[in-house]
Amino acid sequence: MVEGKGIKKSFGDLEVLKGIDLTIGAAEIVSILGASGAGKTTLLQILGSLDRPSAGEVYINGTAIHKLNESQLARFRNKHIGFVFQFHQLLPEFTALENCMLPALIGGSQHKEATNKASELLAFLGLSHRLEHKPSELSGGEKQRVAVARALINDPLVIFADEPSGNLDSKNQEELMGLFVSLRDRFKQTFVIVTHDEHLAIKSDRTIHMRDGLIV
Numbered sequence: 121m122v123e124g125k126g127i128k129k130s131f132g133d134l135e136v137l138k139g140i141d142l143t144i145g146a147a148e149i150v151s152i153l154g155a156s157g158a159g160k161t162t163l164l165q166i167l168g169s170l171d172r173p174s175a176g177e178v179y180i181n182g183t184a185i186h187k188l189n190e191s192q193l194a195r196f197r198n199k200h201i202g203f204v205f206q207f208h209q210l211l212p213e214f215t216a217l218e219n220c221m222l223p224a225l226i227g228g229s230q231h232k233e234a235t236n237k238a239s240e241l242l243a244f245l246g247l248s249h250r251l252e253h254k255p256s257e258l259s260g261g262e263k264q265r266v267a268v269a270r271a272l273i274n275d276p277l278v279i280f281a282d283e284p285s286g287n288l289d290s291k292n293q294e295e296l297m298g299l300f301v302s303l304r305d306r307f308k309q310t311f312v313i314v315t316h317d318e319h320l321a322i323k324s325d326r327t328i329h330m331r332d333g334l335i336v
């Protein structure tokens with residue numbers, strides 16, 4: 121589903137990724153662990169097409185994303201990739217429902233279709249009583265679930281999550297991981313998660329450890 125071959129990344133003189141090979145299967149939850157500065161976020165951004173490698177290849181479901189130009193990449197990302205970040209990154213002036221709908225509308229869905237899909241997803245995530253709330257009116261756990269719903273709305277091939285539970289208390293951390301597991305079981309959703317959180321890591325199908333820009 122996701123394949124990286126010989127991925128290198130340098131920022132000026134600093135070589136942050138030194139040749140990463142990895143393969144992530146469909147319906148697999150993989151956690152990437154490692155100390156701060158190991159290159160986890162850089163790797164996730166490259167796998168997720170948000171950044172380009174200095175060398176190497178990235179394939180998502182067979183598409184060579186390192187070969188796409190910017191507009192092809194933007195379309196591919198909107199259609200096929202979901203993201204969840206540590207700080208949810210919801211738009212403050214929009215409701216939970218509208219935040220969740222946005223990627224569908226950007227992808228060309230009709231308003232009604234996007235509303236229905238977003239409402240369904242938010243209900244599945246236990247948020248049907250929060251559709252009209254703005255992010256400032258939601259708890260941390262609720263905001264992160266809205267972010268997960270937003271990531272899911274276009275039926276992505278894979279969801280990339282960078283420290284998704286880094287800003288949650290332990291109860292909400294546990295619930296978020298339970299949610300990822302149920303999405304894998306129910307929708308065969310693939311996840312690549314960067315985390316420090318042992319709860320998340322333990323429940324993953326596989327963990328990858330990084331040190332100094334390499335997989336160890």
Ligand SMILES: Nc1ncnc2c1ncn2[C@@H]1O[C@H](COP(=O)(O)OP(=O)(O)O)[C@@H](O)[C@H]1O
Nearest residue numbers: 131134136154155156157158159160161162163
């Ligand atoms: N845009 C950038 N420009 C320069 N250096 C960067 C940039 N992004 C990350 N780095 C450096 O790359 C290294 C790895 O960073 P990062 O991938 O964020 O690590 P992690 O997520 O494992 O903490 C760090 O030394 C960081 O300072």
Ligand SMILES: [Mg+2]
Nearest residue numbers: 160161162314
């Ligand atoms: Mg990081």
